[in-house]
Amino acid sequence: RKEVEQDPGPFNVPEGATVAFNCTYSNSASQSFFWYRQDCRKEPKLLMSVYSSGNEDGRFTAQLNRASQYISLLIRDSKLSDSATYLCVGLNAGNNRKLIWGLGTSLAVNP
Amino acid sequence: DARVTQTPRHKVTEMGQEVTMRCQPILGHNTVFWYRQTMMQGLELLAYFRNRAPLDDSGMPKDRFSAEMPDATLATLKIQPSEPRDSAVYFCASGLASAGGGYTFGSGTRLTVV
Numbered sequence: 001r002k003e004v005e006q007d008p009g010p011f012n013v014p015e016g017a018t019v020a021f022n023c024t025y026s027n028s029a030s031q032s033f034f035w036y037r038q039d040c041r042k043e044p045k046l047l048m049s050v051y052s053s054g055n056e057d058g059r060f061t062a063q064l065n066r067a068s069q070y071i072s073l074l075i076r077d078s079k080l081s082d083s084a085t086y087l088c089v090g091l092n093a094g095n096n097r098k099l100i101w102g103l104g105t106s107l108a109v110n111p
Numbered sequence: 112d113a114r115v116t117q118t119p120r121h122k123v124t125e126m127g128q129e130v131t132m133r134c135q136p137i138l139g140h141n142t143v144f145w146y147r148q149t150m151m152q153g154l155e156l157l158a159y160f161r162n163r164a165p166l167d168d169s170g171m172p173k174d175r176f177s178a179e180m181p182d183a184t185l186a187t188l189k190i191q192p193s194e195p196r197d198s199a200v201y202f203c204a205s206g207l208a209s210a211g212g213g214y215t216f217g218s219g220t221r222l223t224v225v
Binding site: 043099 | 144153154156159202211212214216218219
């Protein structure tokens with residue numbers, strides 16, 4: 001079992017829809033979490049950090065639930081340009097501070 | 112915007128040949144990662160440097176792969192000899208350890224070994 005697990009999708013939604021992704025993690029030592037976005041044949045790019053209190057950036061809302069060990073990403077009013085793979089990432093505590101990556105969830109927003 | 116620069120962008124080589132990939136991290140970043148990405152495995156960490164010192168290369172096949180940072184502006188990943196199963200996209204990423212997980216990736220090197 002991978003330390004960070006995501007539903008690979010694909011999620012196919014119409015423009016304007018609200019879509020939510022979940023990600024679960026197994027290592028309780030994971031200290032921080034992030035969502036990265038990766039377009040086809042491009043590099044991953046940081047989308048947002050995830051805090052226990054929840055954080056919002058425009059149409060994007062991220063939430064961390066430590067008790068249930070899951071992270072969520074909500075996209076409201078989805079745009080065609082949101083089509084990409086969304087990668088859930090955990091950062092382990094300690095000197096090592098390695099990033100642990102999920103395999104990603106594929107989103108296709110359709111006209 | 113500051114960028115992580117990787118060369119070459121594409122490489123096709125024959126099995127058994129040496130492959131060298133280069134990365135110029137963002138100036139001032141003290142942490143550099145090498146990742147390999149395939150459809151099946153996703154992003155796999157190969158090597159990880161902080162202040163040019165290797166911190167973790169447990170994900171790297173030691174018999175054929177080597178990673179170095181000869182100076183703060185250059186990180187290299189070498190494969191010798193290359194094999195078809197090494198075909199993948201290799202990404203370099205850099206960042207500041209104090210910034211947590213917000214790292215910047217290069218555009219990657221798409222390697223095909225035939």
